[in-house]
Amino acid sequence: MATELLNDLMERSGKLTPEEKQRLARFLSEQLRRDDTRAQENATPRVRHDRETGDQSVAWLKAHADEYAGQHVALNGDQLVGSGRTIRAAQMAAQRNGYPHALLVHVPPKEGGTWGGW
Amino acid sequence: MAHQLEFDRVFQDDLDREGIFLPVTLRHGEQSAHLEAQIDTGASCCIFQRDLGEEIGLDIESGFRQQINTITGSFTTYGHTVVVSVLGFDFEAVIYFAVAEGFTRNVLGRSGWLDRVRLGIVYHDSEVYLSSYGSS
Numbered sequence: 001m002a003t004e005l006l007n008d009l010m011e012r013s014g015k016l017t018p019e020e021k022q023r024l025a026r027f028l029s030e031q032l033r034r035d036d037t038r039a040q041e042n043a044t045p046r047v048r049h050d051r052e053t054g055d056q057s058v059a060w061l062k063a064h065a066d067e068y069a070g071q072h073v074a075l076n077g078d079q080l081v082g083s084g085r086t087i088r089a090a091q092m093a094a095q096r097n098g099y100p101h102a103l104l105v106h107v108p109p110k111e112g113g114t115w116g117g118w
Numbered sequence: 119m120a121h122q123l124e125f126d127r128v129f130q131d132d133l134d135r136e137g138i139f140l141p142v143t144l145r146h147g148e149q150s151a152h153l154e155a156q157i158d159t160g161a162s163c164c165i166f167q168r169d170l171g172e173e174i175g176l177d178i179e180s181g182f183r184q185q186i187n188t189i190t191g192s193f194t195t196y197g198h199t200v201v202v203s204v205l206g207f208d209f210e211a212v213i214y215f216a217v218a219e220g221f222t223r224n225v226l227g228r229s230g231w232l233d234r235v236r237l238g239i240v241y242h243d244s245e246v247y248l249s250s251y252g253s254s
Contacts, residue, residue, distance in 0.1 A: 051147040054199030061182040087233045105212045106229035116188045117161030
């Protein structure tokens with residue numbers, strides 16, 4: 001059935017103008033790209049997320065934001081497992097401490113503020 | 119000397135809009151919300167509209183309070199830990215939800231998203247190339 005439909009479409013597409021053929025080619029190309037993206041997305045494992053642990057990290061931020069203002073921190077729930085001036089430094093510290101999957105957070109600076117970007 | 123980067127995903131935004139938008143899923147526990155968000159390298163963090171946070175079960179005002187500046191003023195947000203998924207790449211991050219009901223922007227900013235991906239943009243062709251920072 002699919003082969004019949006394909007043959008029919010190919011035969012009918014021969015009657016299109018060059019401009020219409022280009023539009024059709026762009027449409028099919030975009031469809032292929034989206035299918036490919038979907039297939040890749042479905043093949044990627046999901047990140048585990050625990051609401052309680054996430055809430056603990058937010059509680060830690062509320063309690064310690066002043067102390068670590070402007071720094072990047074690595075958190076395991078409400079436990080600080082690394083920190084540094086950059087996200088890389090915080091992540092490496094967390095890895096050294098045995099927490100390769102720690103939550104990485106940039107603590108907003110006291111001076112200069114946080115910007116919305118528009 | 120030429121430099122070469124490799125990316126796992128390419129996304130073509132064929133819509134004629136002001137900005138570069140990507141499909142995003144926010145997850146908190148078992149609840150999720152789907153949206154489109156604008157890439158904004160000028161934004162310090164990821165900011166989303168309030169109702170999306172409520173859709174995934176967050177009590178917005180229970181989060182980490184943060185005032186966000188713009189060139190015309192400022193607005194209040196609250197940070198929460200959620201999973202941000204873009205083109206199949208998932209990251210757990212603290213992202214911010216605006217308090218104001220009328221706030222309708224959704225942006226992928228530096229902290230929480232840009233700091234954990236490799237991003238390429240060919241604006242002329244409306245193409246976005248993306249990989250997780252940790253991928254090869």
